[in-house]
Amino acid sequence: xxxxxxxxxxxxxxxxxxxxxxxxxxxxxxxxxxxxxxxxxxxxxxxxxxxxxxxxxxxxxxxxxxxxxxxxxxxxxxxxxxxxxxxxxxxxxxxxxxxxxxxxxxxxxxxxxxxxxxxxxxxxxxxxxxxxxxxxxxxxxxxxxxxxxxxxxxxxxxxxxxxxxxxxxxxxxxxxxxxxxxxxxxxxxxxxxxxxxxxxxxxxxxxxxxxxxxxxxxxxxxxxxxxxxxxxxxxxxxxxxxxxxxx
Numbered sequence: 001x002x003x004x005x006x007x008x009x010x011x012x013x014x015x016x017x018x019x020x021x022x023x024x025x026x027x028x029x030x031x032x033x034x035x036x037x038x039x040x041x042x043x044x045x046x047x048x049x050x051x052x053x054x055x056x057x058x059x060x061x062x063x064x065x066x067x068x069x070x071x072x073x074x075x076x077x078x079x080x081x082x083x084x085x086x087x088x089x090x091x092x093x094x095x096x097x098x099x100x101x102x103x104x105x106x107x108x109x110x111x112x113x114x115x116x117x118x119x120x121x122x123x124x125x126x127x128x129x130x131x132x133x134x135x136x137x138x139x140x141x142x143x144x145x146x147x148x149x150x151x152x153x154x155x156x157x158x159x160x161x162x163x164x165x166x167x168x169x170x171x172x173x174x175x176x177x178x179x180x181x182x183x184x185x186x187x188x189x190x191x192x193x194x195x196x197x198x199x200x201x202x203x204x205x206x207x208x209x210x211x212x213x214x215x216x217x218x219x220x221x222x223x224x225x226x227x228x229x230x231x232x233x234x235x236x237x238x239x240x241x242x243x244x245x246x247x
Contacts, residue, residue, distance in 0.1 A: 003030045005185040010060035013046050020046040022209040033180040035196040036189040038206035044189045081152035085159040087143030091132035095142050117145040136163030155186045173199050197227035207238040
């Protein structure tokens with residue numbers, strides 16, 4: 001029996017004459033930290049928005065915990081935490097009160113748990129400051145705290161280290177790796193290949209809407225200098241294949 005938490009089968013999405021994602025299929029297993037990689041315009045954000053039920057695909061389907069997800073059926077998303085870049089908050093409220101506002105419809109989230117999340121992302125000292133005074137990195141930390149607030153089984157993260165300084169990146173790496181080791185499944189999109197290389201179990205490479213490769217990080221490092229070298233090589237192969245098809 002498959003232990004896949006996230007299943008994407010034959011996903012296709014176009015905007016007018018532009019195909020953003022074309023026949024994308026992949027699975028992410030329970031407790032796995034999966035890196036979703038590709039150049040700008042590859043279709044990563046479109047895929048993430050489809051996973052979160054924020055848009056209708058033209059065809060294909062997405063299942064989370066075995067249940068189909070669409071904009072009209074989002075029940076499986078109750079166990080999903082997400083961070084989209086840039087995270088949106090009420091700027092006049094403090095970090096703490098933003099989280100309280102997000103938790104207001106969930107009576108199982110206590111005030112002490114909100115503080116625990118703020119401490120987890122190292123924001124406790126700035127918790128009572130208005131979010132409008134936060135740096136980009138601080139807003140990113142608050143976004144992670146918001147995504148974790150209801151203890152999700154699946155995290156979908158778009159550029160989670162965006163705006164963080166080197167210390168913040170190291171802390172975020174450790175946090176995400178710890179969460180995965182404790183059983184949380186993480187689907188992560190990032191352009192920071194060095195960060196992905198250090199924490200991800202497997203990665204998928206997307207090029208012009210097509211998933212070209214899904215392989216383990218360890219496997220890629222055996223045949224390439226590092227993940228950046230693998231990324232550049234695989235993208236070049238995809239470009240060459242495309243040129244050959246159009247020749």
